[in-house]
Amino acid sequence: MDIGEKLKKVRKIRKYRLKDLAEKTNLSISYLSDIENGRSTPPLQTLQILCETLDIPMYELFREIEPMLVKETARNQELYALLEDFNEWDEGDKNELLSYLRAKRSARKETPDKAEK
Template sequence: MSIGEKLKAARKQKRLTLKEVASVTNLSISYISDIEHGKSLPPIDTLTSLCKALDISMYSFFKEEEPMFLRETTLQGELTELLRDFPDWSPEDKEELIRYLKAKKVVREGES
């Protein structure tokens, strides 16, 4: 999949219009469209701006297996925030979370 195709897929996945992305990035609608259709190859700073607007990783353009639609760092940040008060949880809640994570691990290992 080309850079433009990946950008378009990410934009569509997020249900953003070209106009909305153009507004956030200060790029023209026609230029973004040209990139999506493979008529233009964006320089790194433009690609960086588009990735930021679409909340995708630059790395996703170079590694096929990485999901584009949520950055790993976003998920880690969300998890960190959710666990911020973990030391204050009741022992029962802590045990419940550990049991859940262990069960998910067993399921994931069974899928591979």
């Protein structure tokens, strides 16, 4: 899978249309389409803008082996949908969720992996 195909895959996972990505990056729809379809090779600065907008590390574009990003699963899609309006939540709700997630992470780190037993 080449860089353009990977960008297209991520864009679709994020549920962005080309128009959405163009608006967020100030790049033209036709240029983005050319990148995704292998007709244009963007400079690193453009790749950086695209990766920041799509919220992926740039190195993922250069990996040869899948899986890239987070595997698209129903559970991940549900999580993205639930967090879609996170920025609009009141601070108390944001802090409550973040505290819960931190506690879960801490508990997982303290619990030995079953494979290690």
